[in-house]
Amino acid sequence: MKILFATSNPGKLREAQAILTKVELVLASDYKVEMPEETGSTFEENARLKSEAGFTQTGIPTLAEDSGLVVEALDGRPGIYSARYAGGPEANNIRVLKEMEGVANRRAKFVCVASYTDQNGTRTFTGELKGEIATTPKGSNGFGYDPIFLFNGEKTTAEITPEEKDRISHRGKALKAFQDWFISQASGEPTPW
Numbered sequence: 128m129k130i131l132f133a134t135s136n137p138g139k140l141r142e143a144q145a146i147l148t149k150v151e152l153v154l155a156s157d158y159k160v161e162m163p164e165e166t167g168s169t170f171e172e173n174a175r176l177k178s179e180a181g182f183t184q185t186g187i188p189t190l191a192e193d194s195g196l197v198v199e200a201l202d203g204r205p206g207i208y209s210a211r212y213a214g215g216p217e218a219n220n221i222r223v224l225k226e227m228e229g230v231a232n233r234r235a236k237f238v239c240v241a242s243y244t245d246q247n248g249t250r251t252f253t254g255e256l257k258g259e260i261a262t263t264p265k266g267s268n269g270f271g272y273d274p275i276f277l278f279n280g281e282k283t284t285a286e287i288t289p290e291e292k293d294r295i296s297h298r299g300k301a302l303k304a305f306q307d308w309f310i311s312q313a314s315g316e317p318t319p320w
Contacts, residue, residue, distance in 0.1 A: 128151070128188070128313075129151050129152075129153050129187065130150055130151065130152055130153070130187070130188050130189065130190050130243075131152075131153055131154075131155050131158065131160070131181045131182070131185060131187045131188065131189040131190065132152040132153065132154060132155065132189075132190050132191070133155045133160065133162060133177040133178060133180070133181040133189055133190070133191035134154075134155070134177075134191065134192070135156065135162070136210075139192065139194075139298070140152070140154070141289075142289070142292075142293060142296075142298055142299075143190075143192070143298070143302055145289065145290075145293055146293050146298070146299050146302045146303060146306070147302055147305075147306050148306075149306060149309075149310055150190075150306055150309065152190070153187075155181050155189070158184070158185050158187070160180065160181050160184050160185060161180070161184065162177060162180060162181075163176045163177065163180045165177075165193070165207070167193075167207070168207070169207065169240075170193040170194060170195065170206075170207060170238055170239070170240040170253075171193075171240045171242070171251050171253075173193035173207060173240075174191050174192050174193040174240045174241060174242035174251060175191075175242045175244075175249055175251065176191075177189075177191030177192075177193070177242065178190060178191035178242040178243060178244040178249060179242075179244045179249060181244070182244040182245060188243065188244065188245035188246075189243070189244050189245075190241060190242070190243050190305065191241070191242050192239055192240060192241040192242065192298065192301065192302070193207070193239070193240055193242075194209070194237065194238060194239035194240070194297060194298060194301075195207060195208070195209030195210070195237070195238060196209050196223070196235060196236075196237055196271075196272045196276065197235060197236050197237075197238055198223065198227070198234075198235040198260060199232055199234040199235060200227065200230045200232045200233070200234070201223075201226055201227070204226075205219065205222075205223065209271070209272065210271070216270060216271055216272075219271070219272065220264055220272060220274060220275050223260060223272070223275060224260070224262070224263070224264075224275060227260050233259040233260045234257075234258075234259055235257075235258055235259055235260050235276065236255050236256060236257045236258065236297075237255065237256045237258075237272070237276065237284075237296065237297040237298075238253070238254075238255050238297055239253070239254045239255075239296075239297040239298045239300070239301040239302075240252070240253050240301060241253075241254075241298075241301040241302055241304070241305045243305055243309070250308070252301045252302070252304040252305045252308070253300075253301055253304075254296070254297040254298060254299065254300025254301030254302070254303075254304065255297050255300070256276075256278055256284075256295060256296055256297040256300070257278075258276050258277050258278040258279070258280075258284075259276075259277050259280070260275055260276065260277070261274075261275045261276070261277045261283055263275075264283070264285070265282075265283045265285065265286055266282070266283045266284075266285025266286035266287075267285060268284075268285050268286065268287065268288065268289060268292070269284050269285045269289070269292060273285035273292075278295065284296065
């Protein structure tokens with residue numbers, strides 16, 4: 128069974144396809160789906176907007192996700208505005224580092240909410256990766272805020288392999304939870320909505 132994946136971010140698509148080994152994803156753009164504006168005030172609301180739009184427009188079960196960086200000392204910013212915080216990945220990282228200059232509390236987390244919509248309704252799955260903001264960018268893997276996110280106090284998520292990142296990441300956790308649930312539905316195992 129094909130599942131529509133509602134994203135325009137190639138990094139997210141690559142990660143999702145690597146994580147969802149038992150699910151075949153097709154791109155929403157292949158079906159000319161018009162993605163809604165992300166007007167929600169939470170990751171969950173934005174993910175639901177996208178999965179529900181994809182399913183409504185095509186009738187194909189649709190998976191979407193919304194994710195971002197939540198920094199404790201910045202009152203949760205950049206949060207749902209992570210992708211457009213300062214105009215692009217490098218500018219976003221520079222802005223966060225500038226705002227964190229001289230700040231002792233560097234705790235942060237990546238959050239991902241995956242939303243799946245089909246004829247039975249919508250279900251969401253959440254994943255988090257806790258860590259802290261580095262003082263300087265390090266590493267060349269990953270995308271987005273990976274170069275400034277220390278997940279174990281030593282390495283950023285841009286300093287590990289994509290396979291290592293998929294095992295521990297917020298997106299990996301949310302998408303694996305979805306896949307486990309989806310497979311259990313397909314096999315007829317009872318899983319409560």
